[in-house]
Amino acid sequence: MVKPDARSDIRNVTDADLVREALSGSDPAFGELVRRYQDLLYRHAVRMTGRGDDAEDVVQSAFIKAHRNLGKCRDPDRVGAWLFRIAANACKDFLKAKRETVGVEQMPGLPAPDGDPEREADLGRVRDEIERALAHLPAEQKEAFLMKHVEGWSYIEMSRTLKVSVPALKMRVHRAREELQTLLQAYGS
Template sequence: MTDAELVVRTRAGDPDAFGTLVARHYDACWRFAYHMLGERADAEDVVQDSFLRAYLAIGRYDERDQFRGWLFRILTNQCRNFLTSRGRRTKRFVQDEIAIESAAAPPAAHASGMEDAAVVRALAQLDPLQREALLLKYAEELEYSEMSAMTGAGESALKMRVKRGSERLRALLADAKDRGV
């Protein structure tokens, strides 16, 4: 059954249909949120909140959009809101490498190509907008047009974020390799 068919069934009151959508998209949402936020518990909270918001707003979903893109727009906004809120709560950065590494270590059940410890630490050091663009482009394999629809940023701005984020990521990884981390 396609996502569009499951949305129609959800709107008709079939609770199992939305459960299928959650099961289908949960891992990708969790990976994205985890890499954006760096904490398992925070990622879980944001993903659950995003699915709840999607369920409550399913009546406003436009069938011309892909469900995954619509869901990721919600998720991206929730991650941004969380990061803004976290920034207000704590105006400091963790400098302790051990603390960063333990916070960034992903659970085995949520493995993806981005789980190398050095990559996770380097991603955590990127500007959030660059990290978001890199994750959408490479981890989620989205086209710039899809990314633009999700984030509200122009395609050229997203290309620049990916370019600068990639350059910064390479530099951070080279530095980590030089330090033997």
């Protein structure tokens, strides 16, 4: 356990220094990397898998893989992007293994009702339809759509992180939009 003053100090350490310290065996340094990036990875994993407990498993396995392979992190200043790529690949592997049959009714983290039952019912129905549609997208399209639109990445950032060309990523997002539009129209009809 890190003492409070040591925890305060480690929060000011750069990512690159944390990687170097973790590589030399510092558990607190790797722990700080986990704390810094768990939210980013978890949010993506929840959106990709559709379930909180699956997302936790994916994020945990991603950090364990990262810990074992930390020496392969070529750019310690961008360790966050490297961690994200590991988690993103883990999400895609998970979805492919499950054949993208995630149920939308178990989607975690929906906001609590605000007191207007009719409005909440409408909102819930729309979100169910969106989640059903997202669950039907191929993993690569879903990943690109979520990163671009929901998580706010630029195409260049996505390209650097996923090591996929910008035109290829644009094509994935465009196809995802078309697929979502078709699916949502079908649900609404």
